[in-house]
Amino acid sequence: MTNSARSKLLLIDGHSMAFRGFFALPVEKFATSTGVATNAVYGFLSMLITLLKEEQPSHVAVAFDAGSHTFRTEQYPEYKGTREKTPEEFKHQIPLIEEVLHSLGITTMSKDLIEADDIIATLSFEASQAGMDVLVCSGDRDTLQLVNDRVTVLYPRRGVSDLARMTPEAVYEKYQVTPEQYPDLAAMVGETSDNLPGVPGVGPKTAAKWLGQYGDLDSLLAHADEIGGKVGQSLRDHIDQVRLNRRLGQLLRDVELPAPVAELTIKPWDRAEIDQVLDSLQFRTLRERLFALDTNPANQEATTAGAGGVELVDLERTALAEWLAAASEPLGIAIEGNQLPVDPDVWLLALGRSDGEAVVVDFAQLRTEDEAVLRAWLADEAAAKTGHGVKGLLHALSSRDIELAGVVFDSQLAAYLAHPDQRTYDLPSLAMRYLGLDLTVTDNGGQGSLDLGDESQASALGADAVVLARLEQKQREELAGIDSLELLTDLELPVTWLLAVMERDGIAVDSSYLAELSKDFAAHAENSAQAAYQSIGHTVNLGSPKQLQTVLFDELGMPKTKKIKTGYTTDAAALADLYAKTGNDFLAHLLAYRDTTKLKQTVDGLIRSTASDGRIHTTFQQTVAATGRLSSTEPNLQNIPVRTEAGRQIRRAFVVGEGYETLLTADYSQIEMRIMAHLSGDTGLIEAFNSGEDLHNFVGSRVFSVAPADVSSSMRSKIKAMSYGLAYGLSAFGLSKQLNIEVAEARGLMTDYFERFGGVRDYLHTVVEEARVTGYTETILGRRRYLPDLTSDSRQRREMAERMALNAPIQGSAADIIKIAMLQVGAALAEEKLDSRLLLQVHDELIVEVAPGELERVTALVRGRMASAATLSVPLEVSVGVGASWLAASH
DNA sequence: AACATTACGTA
């Protein structure tokens, strides 16, 4: 049936339709969080989705104007001369639209000196010659000349969603001429928007009447002297203009184009790529509308071809041991259960082979002998396995004291290493991306779904396991291609084991102390609140920025602060600034209230997170931070206060657990600056670290040309801010803001800095340039971060990407190093059969719980292993503290 | 109920 359906080509005038979208949608409502306008992109894509859905074209192309200079302006410089300059807000959206189209596999075309309509006319002509149906979507009436039995123009009436179908009949009804006659009519009537004057006194009605009488413009002009009255004279007076109009209005049908119509089929969708593009545009609803489409036959074919049936092996008939022994490749492991460190559980486990065979076991019904076989196999280092988020697997299996070894792959970690910027790495997305399988389709008949056999949970789990086995093959190849396979097998996978144990162990807290702290902070906050109400004479929700804006700027008439989306900011820096200006006590009370409520929230969060064993078990996220860092959730133990005295008191609550002697903290000193010295090879900076001198004093003495001893504290703090800022892509403006100095002074400071440390400047420059060429940055271990925005036309996006490119190798290399250190420390503790254990990692710091009598050995071991984790051109310095609480161990 | 916005804690 589908073969007999005629091919249908959809041709879109990109500029024209984007422009409609731009004016139809309010720019304020359609912008990314960074302020990039996206209303035209949104409007265009929305229209495109509708067309794809309603019209089901088999071929699509979008044509764009190459520029305002065309062969028409060469013939007639005034052509389109009255057009207003394209708004900046609009211009930058064209590349974004092209990006979206490319991710959708839709061909875009543009050609120097040629307008989009000429490209469309050429393609339209070629396609209708080949017997295809053609839809032309354009807001330019010149395209009406293309209309015939095969070609329909969709002309926007208002906005981008209301399109008029201009068939030959519709054209005639509207203009009383045939499509072929339309350019003749337009030549006489003129087109204001193209700056083409028509014949005065001649409108569409008159022009149509004449064309009805004479057939076409040539015949009409040949008999121009027969036409009487004022309009006849007017026509004769403007014949040259009419001829010019006619020539300019004629669309070219013989433009040389890069691709024939046959190649304009919609390409298979790479959902991950589309996701990435839509993410960057911050589109949500359009994504759903888009993926709900089923217009792409090529995609369906690819999807179906990749799908195979999953066959569940019946353990009543097949011996588990034999089935396992027959495995010649890593088996996929999928489970059903709680994969968190607290109260983990597992009730179903599936093992899958890439050929589609799967075993699913229900622990509640598992025969004793099968369970023994399964346990032995899972614990067998030589039996290769692959999973998805193996850390969770380890938690779940630990609930039944099941040991897991021989895991050679983790599809989630692998996907993260390949594309560390993605939001999530859920299995269905990976299945779609790497295998073209749609795991979200649960019904049997659905195209692209695995044939589940039945809809039970067990079958779905078996399918997951099969998918994992197949993913391993694809992703292993991908990682090998970017030299990241070792990163997975030698770093991230071992780290997963370590993290699982750290999470399971947790860190002990003093719960009664936390309760006390909460009470203290509450009382303090309440006092500040009352004092705040007192000073303005009424109560207000101090936690509501909106209400505070009313109080500060309307009621008290304070000077306006920095603008934000909803008005003016009330953040701490702005409030402190206002306090300096006005001296109003309300501000001081408000700041105090903010501080203490924030601390109370942190404490209350810790209380809520304390497990029944009196310890807090955070979850470390290993696939979240794009640079390679870990992050910590539920609760986040990587942002426990330390900077203020009151905040530090919270660290007292983290204590050594029963049966252990003390806590030990070990942190790298200035690791990012050391990495900067290493990567840049700057001799001055390397010397700074080898001199034994305090880093900032050393650098300060060079920048300010004084002796190290004469570096004042104000000089030192400026140097410190600048040194750290450089690794983030700090600008002179940002530095001036932070240090409260003039921009000129900040710029001078940076110039002096770079004069003395030219290697740093060269390095920072090179790292961005290389990334622009290769498309990615790399850490010392070869961990990549892709930054496509480095070549963006939008300055904002490009500069953002440049700062990321500066920072990623530095932050990421530090992450690499501490991960190595963790593995080394973990291995050393095990080798030396010590009972002390790693509890937390806070980016450049490790926290260890030391068993009785082990302090000396553990201190030496941690120091040594951390310092030797990497060999850089500067030493890695480690400072260690010991104490009964995290606070006490911090100094 | 889900999402966005604002603010703020850490390295």
Place this chain on the structure above:
DNA sequence: CGTACGTAATGTTG
């Protein structure tokens, strides 16, 4: 107009 994160409250939207 400095990177990388997570959490909580308020307020808006469906």
